Amino acid sequence: MSTFLTLDGVMQAPGGPEEDSDNGFAHGGWMVNYWDDQVAEAMGDLMGKPFDLVLGRRTYDIFASYWPHASQEQGAEPLNRATKYVASRGRPALGWEKSVLIEGDVAEGVAALKQQDGPELQVHGSGNLIQTLLRHGLIDEFRLLVFPVVLGSGKRLFADGTVPAGLKLVQSTVSSNGAMISRYEPASEIVIGSFGQP
Template identity: 35%
Template sequence: MSKIVSVLFISMDGVVEEPAWTGPYWNDDHGKFQAGQLSQSRALLLGRVTYDGMSQAWPAMEKAGEDVGVMNSIPKYVASTTLKEPTWNATVIDGDVAEAVTKLKAEDGKDILVYGSGDLVNYLIEHDLLDELKLFLHPVVVGRGKRLFPDGLGARAWRLAGTHTFDSGAIVLDYRPAGPVG
């Protein structure tokens, strides 16, 4: 059985949108961490907006290194009702996302990694399909933008399973679902 693992860049004020603000904190250790996440994964699960951005940027980096080759070749599943002609080794999930993800999880193998895709992450949480939530917390207050958890998302408890601190001041907080609150 595979796990669904989300890795999200997040600011101190909870913003997950347009993570250009992470650039000043990026270094080789961050790259090694991300390469490790990718090496433990058999596929990516993405929302449409994240897919659009990544599918335009990553193929252009083909000569940048081994990790880029892995990123470009790994299978991708995109939750979208509007994407009609996927590229970049992608398959569209345009029907019942919960059912499709449940089938993907039932397959043996490595993890299925979710990058970005805040709306999809919330959907996975609501349907009890997310196994790990790795918040890549950056020491910056962005001030505006889309927050990870919208109003109305049901209360859920999380257990801290580990941390990883970077010299840049960024930290990864690795959480696992811990059941209902209270």
């Protein structure tokens, strides 16, 4: 999974006010002015190999309204070429080419997709879907781009109810605008210790 985050863990509406104003969120577009060459390179690396997408309904709608009409220079080709597996509680019309509704239980559907031959499965944004995948241990890698901004409110990646787990840092760099670009893998259960005297 790949997502843009604030330092206080907010992932809601990084790219613009129209993305998600749930609960009166007034900071949509908070990430746009931090985009720089290193962030662009990280996203290019992520999308530079074959992949398919697993998306929540809101993220799918945002992507589907933009990427089919975007140019190759804007990076549209990999996204348009990918199969889009969509998690939704309803029966939406999926007009973006190569879009498939995940039928039945989402966790079971994603687990089944992971067992198939095919390219890497990537989740972008999709906050509600990510919470489901976290609860079922279905995320193999976290690609987090954390930007130097604090919002105080908004939908968080690791929200209340997140299953406690250890992570292993695989790679990390900092962009010229202060974004921390990191990759983590699930490691183990949390090991508890104490600095107290025996």
